[in-house]
């Protein structure tokens with residue numbers, strides 16, 4: 079069953095499908111929640127369910143007909159996608175205008191036209207203003223699905239014209255289930271990836287990659303070692319970001335945030351060591367290094383370091399230049415050593 083692919087979001091699903099079952103599906107929804115918890119998947123699944131040529135049940139997609147395949151491939155003529163280009167920080171007004179013009183055209187197949195705005199966090203005043211009329215009065219059969227990370231990131235003009243659907247961070251059990259469904263067979267590995275996934279399925283899945291663990295090893299060893307050198311460590315981290323592609327802003331930010339998640343995890347462990355707690359660490363060599371790091375650094379400085387890492391993660395979300403974030407974090411580690 080197609081909806082089963084979306085784990086841990088029963089409340090969101092029931093709200094929208096319940097309204098649809100009563101014939102009261104709204105015209106514009108804003109799906110908000112952390113990155114990587116199933117909002118995009120949900121929007122696609124709903125589009126498929128509404129456009130499926132051979133639905134096996136009410137509001138359920140068959141996942142086999144041409145319409146389902148086209149929605150999945152983003153090539154269905156009646157499903158429009160809009161997202162911020164990788165090299166931009168805001169949704170350009172020109173793209174918004176084109177999207178609205180196409181959305182206003184009659185559906186080519188059935189009675190439905192679905193518009194999915196995947197980066198609703200990125201509206202600027204201009205692109206939001208050019209969208210308001212469409213958002214307020216979509217054409218007959220029109221359904222708009224906007225996707226954002228939080229209500230505080232939305233312009234009031236957009237927020238007030240949408241029905242809000244909240245998506246929650248995923249539980250550990252749901253993350254493990256997603257990892258299992260995606261072929262991660264080792265239960266201990268699933269457990270570790272789920273913990274580092276911090277509520278995000280996308281992040282947990284991204285961590286299932288040997289190259290990331292190699293980088294983690296080198297970077298964490300370096301930063302928590304006795305004499306960390308600024309230049310090579312900052313370069314190592316930057317290189318990993320650049321490998322995503324020079325103009326892949328969103329992917330670079332995701333990678334930078336992933337590295338911070340590693341650092342937050344190890345500094346958090348070191349802090350527990352500094353307080354005399356015995357915390358499990360996956361390998362003995364790392365445990366020994368972290369103990370030494372904790373002893374050298376002391377609990378106050380570790381707590382400060384932890385704060386800096388968490389703050390840096392917020393800076394990434396706010397689109398602070400990544401080079402500045404990397405330099406400031408690496409500097410925090412090297413300065414103290």
Ligand SMILES: [Zn+2]
Pocket residue numbers: 129130131132133139140141142143144145146
């Ligand atoms: Zn179908």
